[in-house]
Amino acid sequence: MSGPTPTGVAGVAGHPAGTLGLWPQVRAGRLFLALMVALVALAWLGLVVWKWSPYGGYLNHGAHHGTQFSGAHLQLLGFFVAAWTLMTVAMMLPTSLPLVAFFQSLVRERSERARLVALLVTGYLGVWIAFALVAHSGEQAIQAAVDRNGWMGANAWVIGASTFVVAGVYQFTGLKYRCLDKCRSPVGFVLAHWRGRREGFEALRLGAHHGIFCLGCCWSLMLLMFAVGAGNLGWMLALAAVMATEKNVSWGRRLSAPVGLVLVVSGIALAIAGFAGAETQQFGNVRAIVGPGPVTTSLRHGAYRLEFGIQPNRASVPNTVALRIGRAGRPVVGADITATLTMLDMSMGSQTYHLGESAAGLYRISTPALVMSGRWGISFQVRPPRRSRFDVAVLDHASG
Template structure:
C-alpha cells in the first residue's frame, strides 16, 4: 500500500462528507431565505420598485445619514448577493471542487476556500450594483419622459433580445469554455505563494469569466422581476447545465433562438 494512500483517502473522505454537504447547505440556505423573504411583508424589497416610499426602509432612509442613497443600495446588495449565491454558486461547484482537492493538505484550507468564494462573489456584487445603477437611471428617464413611459415595455423586449443575441457571440463561448474547465483554470492561475491574496484573485478571475458568459441571462431578472423564484430557478438550471453538463454548450443556440423568438412575439403582441 502506498504511504500516500492514507492521506489521499482521508482527503477524499473529508471532501465527500464535509466539504460538499457544507457547500450544498449554503446554496440551499440562500434559496430558503429568498423564498421566506419573498413571502414576507418585506417581499417587495426583492423587486426594483421604490424602496424609500413607505415601510421600514422609508424610516431608515430618514434616520440614516444619506439614507435615501445608502439604505436602498444596502438592501439591494443583500438581495443581489442572496440571488447570486442561490443561482451562481451551483454553477461553480466544479471550481470549488477542484480548489478544495488542490489545497486539502494546507492548514489554512478553509480560509482559502472562503477567500475563493469571497473573490467570486465580489465580482458578481460589483456587476449587480452596476446593473442596479443602470436600471435606476432607466426608471428615472421613464419617469421624466411620459412618451417613453408609455412604451416602457420596449426595455423588457430589448433586454430579452440582447440576451438572445448574446448566446451566439464569440465572447460567450470563450468565457463559457473557461467556466467548463475549472481544473485547468485553477492549475493555470494558482501560484501557491501569497496564498490568501492568490485565492481571492483566483475567485475574482473566475468570477469575471462567469459574468462574461452569464451577464445577459442574469439581466433577464430585471425584465422578468427579481422576486420571481420560478424564473430564478429556471435560469439557474440553464446556467448550471451550460457550465457543468457535457452537452451543455449545445444549449446556447436553442436558448438564443427561443429568447429572440420571444422578443419578436412580444413586439408583435404589443404592436
C-alpha cells in the same frame, strides 16, 4: 514542454483539465460538498422566506427607484445588495461548484484551507456584486428617463422586450463561448492561476478571475432578472438550471443557441404584445384611469357605490390602498375583498393582497407593492355577504 507544477498539486497534474476526472479527486471532500450544498439551499430558503415576508416587494429592482440619496436610499441599496448576494449564492455558486470543490481538494492539507476557500468564494461573489451595482445604476437611469419621457412612460414594455432580445443575441456571440469554455474547464483554470506562494492573495484573485469569466458567460442571462423582477423565483430556478447545465454537463455547450433563440422570440413576442396593447386587455372591466399622484375617485357597480383611494401613489414607498363600499346608502360590512396589482409595463408577475375592514364598509391595506413607477392594473375582487362576487378594475399610473 510542460510548465511547472503549482505548489500543492502533486498527484493531479495528469488529470484532464476539465470537469471529467474531477469528482474522483474530491470524494474525500464529501463533507465540504455537503456544506456547499447546504449553503446554496439556505440561500434559496432565504429568498423564499423574503419573497413571502412583508418586505417581499423589495426583492424587485423597481423598489429602489425614485429614492433620492439619503439614509432611506442607503437602506434600500442595502436591501438590493443583500438580495443580489442571496441570488448569486443560490443561482451562480452551483454553476461554479466543480471549481470550488477542486480548489478545496487542492488546499485541504494547508492549515488555512477554510480561509482560502472563503477568499476564493469572496472574490467570485465580489465580481457579481460589482456587476449588480453597475446594472442597478443603469436601471435607475433608465427608469428616470422613463419618468421624464412621456412616450417611454407609456411604452415601458420596450425595456423588457429589448432586454430579452439582447440576452438572446449574446448567446450566439464568440465572447459568450470563449468565456463558457473557461468555465467548463475548472481544473485547467485552477492550475493556470494557482501557485500557492501568496496563498491568500492568489485565492482571492483566482475567485475574481473565475468570476470575470463567469460574468462574461452569464451576464446577459442574469440581466433578465432586472426585466422579470428579482423576486420571481420561477425565473430564478429556470435560469440557474440553464447556466448550471451550460457549464457542467457534457452537452451543455450546445444548449446556448437554443436558449438564445427562445429569448429572442420571447422578446419579439413582448414587443408585439406591447404594440397591440395586449397587456391591458386583461383589465377589460376598467372603471377609471387614475394617477399620477394621490388618488380618490368614486365608482359604481350596479347598486354598489365604491370609493377608491391610494396614497401617496408613489413607487418605492409604502402605499395605502383603500376601498369604501356602500349599498342603498349604507356601508357594506363583512365583505371579503382582495386586490391584485399587476405591473403593465414590464413582466413582473402579479401580487394579491387581502384588504382588512378598518371601519364599517372601509377596507384597506398598506403595502410596498408599487415597486416601480409606471402603469399598474389594480383589480378588486369583492364578495359582499350573502351576495355574488363582482370585480372592478382601475388603471393607475404611479409616479417615481
